[in-house]
Amino acid sequence: MARPPAPAPTTPPGPRRPTAPPSGPAHRRRPSRDRVERRLIALGRPVVLAGLAAITLGPFLFMLLLSVRPIEDLLLDPGRPWPAPDAVTADTYREVLRPVDAGGQGFGTLLANSAGVSLSTVALTLLVAVPGAYAVARFAFPGRRQAQGLFLAVYLFPSVLLAVPLFVIFARLGLGGSLPGLVLVYIAQTVPVSVYMLRNYFTSVPVSVEEAARVDGCSRLGTLWRVTLPLALPSLAATGLYVFMIAWNEFLFALLFLAADRELWTVSLGLAQLAGGIEVPKTVLMAGSVVLTVPVVVLFYLAERLLAEGLTAGAERA
């Protein structure tokens, strides 16, 4: 603490090339400008970092703190973000999770719905996306470029444009208010992204490993199943996780297809309906938000590095 801060370096670190010394009037100013910029950056960086930490963590901390506050405590002193020490309560969570017939908000059922929809979406999406991604990554076949272009085009296609036709088709098929119907809609949105991510992974599995398996008598499908997929398992997990996130967080289609039937609501939809409906204390809403956020954030941190790599693969080469 008592030590004074180290002075900013006055000259750029690293050896100066003796053969090419800065010369001429244009170069003479450089060191001082360099020093000013370095000092500004040294001072500004902690400020920027603190600001970034505040805007990313702050809202979620705020959500957590509000969720354990009784509503009276909030109304009494809205300017204090934390609850009075003796007022901390878990009643908000109890109310959110208690079944509807017991006077609660029944989020247990909604969590189960969301989990079911999201996990089915992950399983079916991987089942559909793996062969396509593998084909695009590995084989030269007629129409490969077109197939790749199509996958990219649908990847870029916004989901709101799908809302109209899917709404119509579902009304016609009578799938309007069903969870399997919702899973189908989600597959439409996740398969293209998954093909894109998985393709990047498959290209990074060395061809020689697969050739060895082929020489040993493995079929194409056997090679994919026994050799490539185990090698790409972390990547499969990352893609699956991303799909899970999309399905778990989705709101528009749940609203379009499920709004009428409370038994089928997902957590996102349930929370939104709760806010729009009869008076529910904001603190209970925040408890609901925490319940909605925690599963996806926990899963995300379990596989954070994988996911970051999967999403940005290709950015390095772009």
Add this chain to the structure above:
Amino acid sequence: MSERTDARRPVRRPLTLARREGRAGLAFVTPTLVVVLAVVVVPIAWTVLLAFQRTRLVDLRTAGLLGRWTVDNLTAVLASPGFWQALTTTLVYSVAGTAASVALGLVAALALRRPFRGRGLLRSAMLLPYVAPVVAATFVWQVALDPQYGIVNVLGTRLLGWDGPVAFLGSRGDEVGLFGATVTVPTALLTVIAFETWRYFPFAYLFLLARLQAVPRDLEEAATVDGATPLQRLRHILLPQLAPVIALLCLLRLIVTFTKFDDVYLLTGGGAGTEVVAIRVYDALTARYDLGAAAAQSLLLAAVMALVLGVYLRLLAPRLEAED
């Protein structure tokens, strides 16, 4: 197995490697292709049909797939009150939201590039807004910005000396004194743009950081030796390296933001000057069961998007050729 057959009948030559590859590729890609066609391409094609037909949801069980062609939907949508306003709002929202989120993502990536104590923690915290469910994220903002008990307004009036609480999400315009002049700012629209920036800058940050890690070290070292200052290195070395990723990010974000529904709907419900076209599509669909109008508007959205994409490719094509 096939080898033995081939050996017995030498006349019929085995498939060339290339042809076998091709067959295997087609076999593998077919299931994926079928699903994508069925759940994405066919529905989109149907949107186009619906946009040119006079259809409401009640007619749907009787009406055929084809027939009763008309451009009424398009003309009605173009002439309907508020459409052009909504299109302008959508443009402002998506361009500003994209630019700001990519810019903030760049700042974050640069700030977190070099190791420091607590970087690991901050790196994972940085992705929270992007990972969190949109419903939860919009709720926190709503509660924090509430004019009555929201902490932002309470602290603003108490500590920062605001005249009164600001209706961040409910006010179409507020007068703000700026350098002595009074300017009217679209408060709710700006708040929605700020939310967009906050929620999606982690996405840009992720891509830009990945690209930054791949910039060769010696490039910057050489520049340092030659006397380049930090800002000069950023301007002449890092930014050119990042340019393709920045362009790609802008395109991706623009496309997604342009058709964004849930963020705006959950924050303001489309009120107070924040009605974007996606919300109009939703309203036409659910409030009026007017499939034609909904389809026509989403088609117009797609058309503007295709335009943006076309301009982008036109601008980018020469540069790509130059790089080859």
